[in-house]
Amino acid sequence: QQPVQSPQAVILREGEDAVINCSSSKALYSVHWYRQKHGEAPVFLMILLKGGEQKGHEKISASFNEKKQQSSLYLTASQLSYSGTYFCGTPKGANTGTASKLTFGTGTRLQVTL
Amino acid sequence: EAGVAQSPRYKIIEKRQSVAFWCNPISGHATLYWYQQILGQGPKLLIQFQNNGVVDDSQLPKDRFSAERLKGVDSTLKIQPAKLEDSAVYLCASSLDKGRRNEKLFFGSGTQLSVL
Numbered sequence: 082q083q084p085v086q087s088p089q090a091v092i093l094r095e096g097e098d099a100v101i102n103c104s105s106s107k108a109l110y111s112v113h114w115y116r117q118k119h120g121e122a123p124v125f126l127m128i129l130l131k132g133g134e135q136k137g138h139e140k141i142s143a144s145f146n147e148k149k150q151q152s153s154l155y156l157t158a159s160q161l162s163y164s165g166t167y168f169c170g171t172p173k174g175a176n177t178g179t180a181s182k183l184t185f186g187t188g189t190r191l192q193v194t195l
Numbered sequence: 196e197a198g199v200a201q202s203p204r205y206k207i208i209e210k211r212q213s214v215a216f217w218c219n220p221i222s223g224h225a226t227l228y229w230y231q232q233i234l235g236q237g238p239k240l241l242i243q244f245q246n247n248g249v250v251d252d253s254q255l256p257k258d259r260f261s262a263e264r265l266k267g268v269d270s271t272l273k274i275q276p277a278k279l280e281d282s283a284v285y286l287c288a289s290s291l292d293k294g295r296r297n298e299k300l301f302f303g304s305g306t307q308l309s310v311l
Binding site for chain 1: 199235236237238239240243250251286298299300302303304305
């Protein structure tokens with residue numbers, strides 16, 4: 082079942098913060114985050130595993146709450162280069178951290194302006 | 196390090212015609228994936244190979260789609276015959292090994308298919 086992301090789209094001015102949420106109706110063991118710029122391939126950002134850990138990539142961090150079956154991506158002091166569509170992905174089954182059989186979410190389109 | 200190579204970059208065909216896409220994964224990557232991405236949606240897994248064996252093809256429309264990975268390296272995805280709803284970007288991805296923690300996908304640039 083496909084994870085649901087919110088919001089669907091967001092427009093920010095450079096320097097502003099944003100939060101992207103990813104929710105699943107089934108149990109989660111890991112959440113993968115990717116960013117796709119227009120006309121390009123998705124690029125890996127980070128993986129979060131069971132345990133409620135937080136990770137960071139540039140000024141982008143994320144949290145994972147397996148009890149709530151959701152993950153959130155935090156973009157701090159956004160830059161123009163952050164523009165793109167962000168996808169969360171969840172693997173089938175209890176494979177912790179593997180990319181096997183990933184189901185990607187509905188996507189959140191982020192646009193950062195001057 | 197060379198990335199995932201895909202060809203062609205664009206393809207325009209008429210419905211009921213056949214089309215094939217080619218993918219060369221990153222050297223040494225055991226797992227290869229084909230995803231279909233319809234405009235405005237997230238990538239959808241069509242088929243996953245581990246070396247030259249199929250791990251998952253549950254979402255592959257087998258009446259018209261077929262894929263193979265000979266010798267566990269290159270892969271081809273074929274659609275025969277194509278329908279209008281097959282218009283999408285077909286992404287190939289590879290990863291080092293199934294079952295590793297913190298395993299990430301490396302995507303190719305994709306093939307944009309338009310079925311008229």
